[in-house]
Amino acid sequence: MADETAAPTAPPQDSRRETFAFVIGVAGWLVPGLGHALMKMWGRAAACFLTVGMLVILGAGMRGNVFSSSGNDAFDWLGYLADLGTGTLYLVAKSLETNGADVSHAGGDYGTRFLATAGVLNLLAALHAYEAARGRKA
Amino acid sequence: MNASIGFTLSHLQSMLLFALLISIAFGFLSRRRPIDRVKYIVWSLFLFLLIGVGIGWAMYPFSR
Numbered sequence A: 001m002a003d004e005t006a007a008p009t010a011p012p013q014d015s016r017r018e019t020f021a022f023v024i025g026v027a028g029w030l031v032p033g034l035g036h037a038l039m040k041m042w043g044r045a046a047a048c049f050l051t052v053g054m055l056v057i058l059g060a061g062m063r064g065n066v067f068s069s070s071g072n073d074a075f076d077w078l079g080y081l082a083d084l085g086t087g088t089l090y091l092v093a094k095s096l097e098t099n100g101a102d103v104s105h106a107g108g109d110y111g112t113r114f115l116a117t118a119g120v121l122n123l124l125a126a127l128h129a130y131e132a133a134r135g136r137k138a
Numbered sequence B: 001m002n003a004s005i006g007f008t009l010s011h012l013q014s015m016l017l018f019a020l021l022i023s024i025a026f027g028f029l030s031r032r033r034p035i036d037r038v039k040y041i042v043w044s045l046f047l048f049l050l051i052g053v054g055i056g057w058a059m060y061p062f063s064r
Helices: A014-030 A034-038 A042-061 A072-085 A089-096 A106-133 B011-032 B036-062
Strands: none
Touching: A014 A034, A014 A106, A034 A042, A034 A106, A042 A089, A042 A106, A042 B011, A072 A089, A072 A106, A089 A106, A106 B011, B011 B036
């Protein structure tokens, strides 16, 4: 893993830095860890990709509920937003769960939480990458 | 991709995996030095498990 004690690389000018930070944030959301990888923070990139990816695979494998946009109530919508937080891995979860969700047992219910947590965790990582690109923290 | 997968995990296994993955992510995001990361991951994992088991025991009287 590369040395992450050094300050993150970012363009010097403020407007360019803002644009760069926005691109980093969106990239980090779309593909877990990509935002950090673009800033050469390899350890964090690998950790984000592996943990979010594992949570998605486990959640889908436990037949958790992958919420869709056709939700019936506010909780379905919140679940959908949380699941969307995984970016492109949302599509992976959808494709892995060909037999549909089964929340009639505890495993399926846990799977739903795993998927939602993966989304929220990825949003947190993307926000971290965005802030790091702005030079606020890392 | 059209490959269905399936896992059957116990309550304890689910909690352990969940706590471990979240602790690793938090450790890498919030600390820079490797030794600090390891300390944070171990401490976070311990607290996850302690609080999880504690809440489980606290709910035990209401389970029957």
